[in-house]
Amino acid sequence: MTPSSVADQQKGKASFYSRRSNGARTSSGVRLNNDSLVCAHKSHPFGTLLLVKNPANGKEVVVKVIDRGPHVRGRIIDLSYEAARRLGIIAAGVAMVEVSVYEPDLHIPMRPKDPSLPELELEITTPKEKGILKLEY
DSSP states (O other), X not given: OOBSOGGGOEEEEEEEOOGGGTTOBOTTSOBOOTTSOEEEESSSOTXXXXXXXXXXXXXXXXXXXXEOOOOSTTEEEEEOHHHHHHXXXXXXXXXXXXXXXXXXXXXXXXXXXXXXXXXXXXXXXXXXXXXXXXXXX
């Protein structure tokens, strides 16, 4: 996983949604699901993919911004319960993380400009009965 650039990187404290928040409507209109890899961020647009890394253990996860927040001073991101679990911050409650915009490396293969395909000769044979061509489907 690669972040887009070092300039887009933030370091700060992350917290996570309570398990009781499951099903709550977020500011984007999407309902929160504890098992989803989503987050709340103050400035990134909804739908932005963020790479969140826990420098204490090296674990990282890609989350999608669906909400605004956190609304607690000193925190830069609120994670879903599953994202926090994957980062290993459930026991701590709040942890230092590094956040950067994630842009996947998509490689779409292209068809060659001049494909050299073999020429095929096709011969169709059908049975003839009494001089009448009979086609069966």
